[in-house]
Amino acid sequence: MTLDVIDPTTTVPAPRRRRSWMRRALSSWQLYVLLAPALAYIIVFKYWPMYGAQIAFRDYNPALGFAGSPWVGLEHFVRFIGSFQFERVIANTLTINALGLLIAFPVPIVLALIVNQLQSQRFKKFTQTVLYSPSFISVVVVVGMIFLLFSPRSGIVNNVIVLLGGDPIFFMGTEEWFRPLYIGSDIWQNAGFSMIVYLAALTAIDPALHEAAKVDGANKWQRIRHIDLPGILPVISILFILAIGNLFNLGFEKVLLMQTDLNLGASEVIQTYVYKIGLQQAQFSYSAAIGLFNSLINLVLLVTFNWIAKKAGQSTLW
Template sequence: MQQSRRAAKSIMANWELYALIAFPVAYFIVFRYIPMYGVTIAFKDFSPALGIWGSPWTGFDHFRTFFESYNFEQILRNTVFLSVLLLLIAFPIPILAALMLNQVAHRRLKRFIQTSIYAPYFISTVVLIGMVYVFLSPNSGIVNHLIVALGGEPILFMAKAEWFRPIYVFTDVWQNTGFASIIYLAALAGIDPHLHEAAVVDGASKWQRVRHIDLPGIAPTILVMFILAIGNLMNIGFEKAFLMQTDVNVDTSEIIPTYVYKIGIQRAQYSFSAAIGLFNAVINLILLVVVNQTVKKMNGNSLF
């Protein structure tokens, strides 16, 4: 009883804070947690006429069908390979951009660079892919014009399966580097400037200050972002991959999100597509928990 009274008094004393947090909590409950009951269709032969609870149970049949399908290995390989490429290339670049921007002393130049690298983030993915098609056009694209001017032959970039991944990774880096670097810039701003002043007095170079002050200062932030990136490893952006996908590059561009769209929306196999999506989510959850616990044991920093 006493604990309940204390809790009630605490809530009444800080009701403004609880009222402020009530809206995001309600949002997650209504739009994130309640819809989770729909995952049950992955274990059923869902029929819109019968509804979720009226549809018959099938157990793990849909999962088994996906694992035994002829293109399971190809889809999984494409998804994992593209995700790892993004992690290896796109993840560290915002860190490097933030470290370099932090060293720019001229304010106007720094603001110009920041604005230049932030701007692509606000470009719609549809517009971005439209620009890619224009730039890489074999007839009028500026890239092929440069290749021809240097003595080469025009390349059908969007018609060659081997070019899908490089183009995807490059566009992701170009579009998201600036916005992703904001978090690291904020972490760098929290480092005590007296450390840099003392290092300058001791004769430390910029590289030495970056190595021994900046990087250790933002290491916890980097680890948290890395854990989040691992937890989201299999959730590659569907929209960009789908817009870049053609009949001739489908061997490398067919990933789990695009396959789920085709199976669930175009072919109306809702239970089968839900099973594939649930499989993808479980893989992400396992990766998140494993990496989080590993990092926590190594240095004590973790997401939870």
């Protein structure tokens, strides 16, 4: 009796591959049922709206629809780049986000390293709760607190300044103070949430490494530098790449709520400009072009820094 030897270089016919895939899908149909709502959400709310992005290249008329509106090509993009608002909104958006990235990004890392070193579990949980709780406060409430605390007449901050012999400052009506207030309040509200991510990464570090370092005579700071930081470096790399990918995205609600006529020179960003042009002035195609331009810049930054991180040997998105 002879045995047939199957050549490993031969390929399985396409119909057989399709049947085997369908057989596996039917055997695990429960998983696909659970996956269906998430896929439907992504398709309906993420991919289907991309069809409407074509109005950025058209002179959109609601009566004619997306496909029926006249094609104008890159006219709206050229108009935005040549407008007097271009430099201001780009500079404000980039400045606020860049300062926020430089100042706010390391804060959760430092907090996580400090909280992780606390010996008392009860005090550690209390500290985590205190630092994390501002994340549950609404943006509207946070902005209201800012207006109350920094009010030129009844604000606590100005009362302290007057008691120390200074003159009250109109913080919300001064362009120079908009960025510090925005970044400072953002750190207070969101640093605790990001800290939890780094704490979770720290718990994955093998405790035997710290025990071995203690036996070798390493102090607390040396263990943080040589064990904790390298252990969470992949998470830091991923979150930094994601932050770079959102460098031209700013919290629209908070900026709009903090914006006044007196600080408009520092608070007018791409998102608020798109809101005013698109919804208040009904220039749909122009605002869509600005939004698409913003998204393309973020995509280029994300791909570029992901490539740089890969070349540096760090963890990347893909």
